[in-house]
Amino acid sequence: MxxxxxxxxxxxxxxxxxxxxxxxxxxxxxxxxxxxxxxxxxxxxxxxxxxxxxxxxxxxxxxxxxxxxxxxxxxxxxxxxDRQDRQVKVRGFRTQLGEIENRLTQRADVSAAVVVTHEDRHGDNTLYAYLVPRRADGAWGDAPASAKQHADPAWGRLVLEELHLSLPAYMVPLVLHGPGRPATNPQGQAHAGRVEGRGRPA
Known part of the structure; x- marks a missing residue:
């Protein structure tokens, strides 16, 4: 931005x-x-x-x-x-969560993205990305067709493959979730780390 x-x-x-x-x-x-x-x-x-x-x-x-x-x-x-306080370590590398979100929202089929980390049982951070599909009219992706697209495992694999072309491997989320609508602030911007209707990944 x-x-x-x-x-x-x-x-x-x-x-x-x-x-x-x-x-x-x-x-x-x-x-x-x-x-x-x-x-x-x-x-x-x-x-x-x-x-x-x-x-x-x-x-x-x-x-x-x-x-x-x-x-x-x-x-x-x-x-x-990004903000410096959203800098995390993943596989020993300093990672800006906002950098990953920016790459995801550059896609024509993604309206918003929130990337968060969760610790596994070994204490290591794993990246999760929550995506909001973009409808053809540019609105939030709550249409059934968009939901079907983003539930397609092939679409998720395509997103990950394309991220690997522009980001180091440690910055590519291991898990994608969508559709889901990130909570927003009064200006309508996605609130980092919060996704409406989504709990902590299992």
């Missing part, structure tokens, strides 16, 4: 775990510096230490703010990927 470019006198850094710039197109942590960045939170030293850090690129002793957002840059434009 494009979120624009930095304002004048504001510096936007997309950084890795070591606070080093990532390559263009790669996802990283969004940090802001420059005009308008405060010195910290009023009387909240712990939160200030967590969110504010010296700006390693300014050379003037100023600070930068860790937004908690994961973004990437494309042609100078910042694109939102």
């Amino acid at each position: 494009p979120i624009g470019r930095p304002l004048a006198d504001v510096r936007a850094y997309v950084l890795d775990e070591n606070l080093q710039p990532v390559d263009p197109g790669q996802a990283g942590k969004l940090c802001l510096a420059g005009t308008g960045v405060a010195r910290g939170y009023h009387q909240r030293p712990a939160l200030t230490a967590e969110r504010f850090a010296p700006d390693p690129f300014s050379g003037d002793g100023s600070r930068m703010y860790r937004t908690g957002n994961i973004v990437r840059t494309r042609e100078g434009m910042l694109e939102f990927v």
